[in-house]
Amino acid sequence: MNSIVCIKQVPNTNEVRINQETGTLIRDGVPSIINPDDRNAIEGALKIKEELGGTVTVITMGPEQAKAALREAMAMGADRAILLSDRAFAGSDTWATATILAAALDKIGETDLIFCGRQAIDGDTAQVGPELAEFLDIPQVTYAKEVVVEKDKVRVTRYGESGDYIMEAPMPVMLTAIRELNEPRLPHVRSIIEAWEKKDIEVWTMEDLTIDPTQIGLKGSPTNVFRSFVPVREKQSEIIQGNTPREKAALLLDRLSSQKLV
Amino acid sequence: MKRAKVNQGEDLQEYKDVYVIGECLDGRLHPVTLELMGEGRKLANQLKRHLGVILLGDGMDEALEHLQDYDADVIYHLKHPLLKDFSTEGYVKVLNDFIRGNKPEILLIGATSYGRDIAPRLAGRLGTGLTADCTKLEIDPADGKLLQTRPAFGGNLMATIICPKNRPQMSTVRPGVMERAHKLAEGKAHLVTVIPELEPKDIRVALVEKKPPAKKQVNLIDARVVVSGGRGLKTPEGFRLIEELADVLGGEVGSSRACVDAGWISHAHQVGQTGTTVRPEIYIACGISGAIQHLAGMSEADYIVAINKDPEAPIFNVCDYGIVGDLYEILPAMIEDYRKRKEEANHA
Ligand SMILES: Cc1cc2nc3c(=O)[nH]c(=O)nc-3n(C[C@H](O)[C@H](O)[C@H](O)COP(=O)(O)OP(=O)(O)OC[C@H]3O[C@@H](n4cnc5c(N)ncnc54)[C@H](O)[C@@H]3O)c2cc1C
Numbered sequence: 001m002n003s004i005v006c007i008k009q010v011p012n013t014n015e016v017r018i019n020q021e022t023g024t025l026i027r028d029g030v031p032s033i034i035n036p037d038d039r040n041a042i043e044g045a046l047k048i049k050e051e052l053g054g055t056v057t058v059i060t061m062g063p064e065q066a067k068a069a070l071r072e073a074m075a076m077g078a079d080r081a082i083l084l085s086d087r088a089f090a091g092s093d094t095w096a097t098a099t100i101l102a103a104a105l106d107k108i109g110e111t112d113l114i115f116c117g118r119q120a121i122d123g124d125t126a127q128v129g130p131e132l133a134e135f136l137d138i139p140q141v142t143y144a145k146e147v148v149v150e151k152d153k154v155r156v157t158r159y160g161e162s163g164d165y166i167m168e169a170p171m172p173v174m175l176t177a178i179r180e181l182n183e184p185r186l187p188h189v190r191s192i193i194e195a196w197e198k199k200d201i202e203v204w205t206m207e208d209l210t211i212d213p214t215q216i217g218l219k220g221s222p223t224n225v226f227r228s229f230v231p232v233r234e235k236q237s238e239i240i241q242g243n244t245p246r247e248k249a250a251l252l253l254d255r256l257s258s259q260k261l262v
Numbered sequence: 263m264k265r266a267k268v269n270q271g272e273d274l275q276e277y278k279d280v281y282v283i284g285e286c287l288d289g290r291l292h293p294v295t296l297e298l299m300g301e302g303r304k305l306a307n308q309l310k311r312h313l314g315v316i317l318l319g320d321g322m323d324e325a326l327e328h329l330q331d332y333d334a335d336v337i338y339h340l341k342h343p344l345l346k347d348f349s350t351e352g353y354v355k356v357l358n359d360f361i362r363g364n365k366p367e368i369l370l371i372g373a374t375s376y377g378r379d380i381a382p383r384l385a386g387r388l389g390t391g392l393t394a395d396c397t398k399l400e401i402d403p404a405d406g407k408l409l410q411t412r413p414a415f416g417g418n419l420m421a422t423i424i425c426p427k428n429r430p431q432m433s434t435v436r437p438g439v440m441e442r443a444h445k446l447a448e449g450k451a452h453l454v455t456v457i458p459e460l461e462p463k464d465i466r467v468a469l470v471e472k473k474p475p476a477k478k479q480v481n482l483i484d485a486r487v488v489v490s491g492g493r494g495l496k497t498p499e500g501f502r503l504i505e506e507l508a509d510v511l512g513g514e515v516g517s518s519r520a521c522v523d524a525g526w527i528s529h530a531h532q533v534g535q536t537g538t539t540v541r542p543e544i545y546i547a548c549g550i551s552g553a554i555q556h557l558a559g560m561s562e563a564d565y566i567v568a569i570n571k572d573p574e575a576p577i578f579n580v581c582d583y584g585i586v587g588d589l590y591e592i593l594p595a596m597i598e599d600y601r602k603r604k605e606e607a608n609h610a
Contacts, residue, residue: 013415025415094382095268095391122415125394127382130350134386135265139466140350142379157473160375162290165348166471173467214269222268222391222428226409228421239573239584248585249595252567253603255583260441261544261565262487262511262600 001054001149003045003113005078006101006132007038009062009069010122018230034069037117039184041177044147045115046077046185052149055079057108061089061100067201075187075195082108086205091218094123098131099216103209105136113154114174118143126176133174141167145180266389268428274367277429280306281314281366283357284329285374287348288472291325294372296332298435299443301399302370303333305408308401314338314366315451318353320346330450332443339455344465352465353380356458358387366430368408370399373434381434391425392432397439407431438486438543480514480530487513488542488560490533491521494549494570494589498526503593504548510600516540516560518550534559548589552577569593 012033017026034042045056058073060066061084070081084104092100105114114136116129126142133140145164146157154173158165159180187195206213214220240255242248256262282302284295299315306313312335317326320343329337340356357380361369371377371384373395385392398411402424408431411422425431482488489508491501501515508515516538517531533540535555545563550556552568552575560566561580568581569589578584585592 011415013418016415016418018418025419093391094394095385098386123394124414125382126378127385127392127394130379130382131386134354134383140379140383141467142350143375155470160287161292162287164473165469166473167467168470169467212267215267220269223393223423223425226422226424228414228419230418231413231420235580235582237578237581237584239578239586245587245591246595246599248587249592250599252583252585253596253599256544256565256567257603259565260439 001048001052001112002057002110003048003054003115004057004059004105004108004111005038005041005045005073005115006128007042007058007060007069007073007117008035008120009033009060009066010035010120013121032065032068034072035117035120035122037119037177037179039117040179040181041115041117041175042073042076042078043182043184044144044175044177045113047182048113048147048149049077054112057082059084059101059104059108061085061092061097070201071195071199072187072192074199075192076185077187077191081199081201083201083203084205084209085203088206088213088217091221092216093221093223094125094127094131095223096216096221098128098135099220100209100211101128101132102135103211104204105132107204107209110172112171113149114138114172116174116176118176118178129174129176136172136174138172138174139169140174140176141169142176143178144175145178147175147181266387268389268391270389271427272429274427274429277365277367279312279314279364279366280309280368280370281316281361281364281430282370283372283377284315284317285372285376286317286319286322286325287376289322289325291328292372292374292437293442294374294377294435294437295329296442297437297440298370298372299332299334301435301440302368303443304441305368305399305401306335309367309406311367312336314364316340316357316360318345318356326453330453331445332451333446334443334451337451337453339453340458341455342458342460344460344462345458347469348376349465349467349469350379350383351467352460354383354387355464356460357384359458360456361388361430369430369432371432371434373436377434381432385432388430388432390428390430390432392434393423393425394434395436396433397436399433399435408433480528482514482516482531482533482538482540485514485540485542487511487544487546488516488533488540488563489513489546489548490516490518490550490560491527491548492518492550493520493524495521495526498524500549500590501527503590507546507593507597510597510604511544513542513544516545518553518556547577547581548593550577551575552580
């Protein structure tokens with residue numbers, strides 16, 4: 001059972017600060033991490049490998065620094081790691097990113113399972129996985145909270161707002177992992193050292209892939225950022241005045257419903 | 263299958279009208295449908311275009327009948343036995359065919375777990391851009407393009423996204439944010455039934471079982487509303503009142519550490535530096551003084567409500583709305599009043 005896991009290195013948004021004057025992110029000193037849902041995706045692939053054999057390949061598109069995320073994935077147990085890095089990739093939106101990943105997955109060749117995290121904490125789009133599946137013309141199951149391989153099929157419990165669905169998919173299939181899927185392992189110190197010392201990371205550029213250049217990068221992306229800004233939040237406390245508890249409660253509910261909160 | 267491409271220099275003028283895709287699974291109409299219709303109507307009016315509503319499925323006459331009471335120019339029912347159950351591939355195939363035929367300029371979908379499953383795949387097949395989880399949509403008065411605004415980096419930043427060269431301009435829209443459609447004063451919205459082409463082989467993933475919603479578990483992180491109790495409750499039974507308010511508002515129960523330490527409630531409910539950090543739309547602190555370690559876990563809430571009998575309590579410095587009073591008087595009044603409002607809204 002061979003799996004490919006698409007991961008992303010993201011700034012830890014819990015620690016992101018904004019320069020209020022320029023409206024830009026202060027990235028200095030903000031640690032980069034493997035996107036949390038992607039760790040569940042890695043763990044999902046590793047569990048299947050342990051049970052049924054096969055390999056796990058991790059792949060990411062990003063700058064040179066993103067190698068750290070790949071090393072961490074190898075320390076967790078991934079066999080092979082590929083970095084997709086090229087100036088031409090910069091500024092890609094989800095369409096362009098999925099285009100590049102699809103080209104890389106075409107090059108890797110036959111695979112049984114493709115795992116992605118549901119969404120990344122920097123952009124929260126949840127779009128790259130399904131777009132990738134579409135470009136590869138393979139089926140998808142998103143929001144996977146349980147994955148069981150049964151012979152030539154995968155049985156996936158898919159989270160839904162009003163109850164879960166159990167889906168059965170042929171392979172290859174693209175799955176997006178959510179937090180409920182598993183508890184990602186922490187790598188042993190020994191495997192961390194090994195991942196840094198012994199294991200190579202392959203780096204693929206535009207030249208290694210068959211990609212239509214009009215579909216990628218800033219220029220090829222169908223969506224563009226028009227502007228970005230810091231949400232203004234002027235906090236003005238209002239102490240609600242009223243003669244009785246009933247009156248105060250009613251006035252509070254009026255305030256909340258006028259803000260469409262309740 | 264031939265892959266779609268973007269930026270093919272197509273004639274954008276051919277695309278007209280605003281379409282929204284409603285959500286109706288297992289016969290239940292998701293509330294986001296009416297929100298999409300309300301927002302879609304606003305955009306359509308600004309562009310002087312029509313509003314079309316798409317609903318997929320089979321055996322959902324009641325939901326359709328209900329929708330026809332709301333303001334829309336046309337409701338398109340894509341009706342097929344194979345659409346009775348949700349499937350990514352079935353939905354995307356018939357939507358792709360329909361959208362390519364009708365060419366709307368704007369296409370909105372609810373940012374639910376289903377909308378976010380099909381929308382990117384549909385955008386991929388149509389050859390257009392998609393903006394996720396929008397909280398604000400506007401028409402640029404200069405050139406009529408759609409300005410799609412959404413939070414990024416955990417809400418630290420807002421970004422306005424455009425899709426200048428491809429159509430339709432597609433967004434998924436966060437549930438609970440947009441204003442719902444108006445009921446029609448008289449008459450019914452026009453209903454058109456479309457029978458799409460769909461075969462069993464088009465759907466490779468089978469839905470084999472539907473599970474009922476899981477029993478309640480603590481999920482503070484994703485909660486839209488958190489109602490928290492503190493030492494001001496005085497007794498563990500006080501949490502029943504907190505629970506009741508959380509229930510009627512559709513929220514989760516939180517707690518200060520004081521109550522966890524006292525053994526009144528489990529640690530899973532603790533909010534703060536050594537508990538969970540929450541970022542709900544509304545955080546209601548009842549009988550909580552507002553110690554810095556507690557604030558560390560909830561100050562990012564969109565709206566903070568404080569109920570405390572001490573007017574000097576520090577929690578009042580960080581709240582949006584405060585009530586000075588006894589929580590045992592205020593909370594029951596809130597619960598009763600809210601229930602009444604909900605009932606009235608249901609009858610309206
Ligand atoms: C290292 C460290 C970590 C900590 N981590 C956390 C943490 O993660 N989360 C956390 O919450 N705390 C944490 N604390 C504890 C924190 O400092 C406070 O002690 C705690 O938050 C106080 O809880 P409280 O507000 O419920 O109680 P109190 O401070 O005792 O406040 C009770 C409030 O209830 C009001 N009140 C009383 N009766 C009524 C009534 N009938 N109606 C309305 N109001 C009433 C009172 O006016 C008072 O303001 C931490 C402390 C330390 C040192």
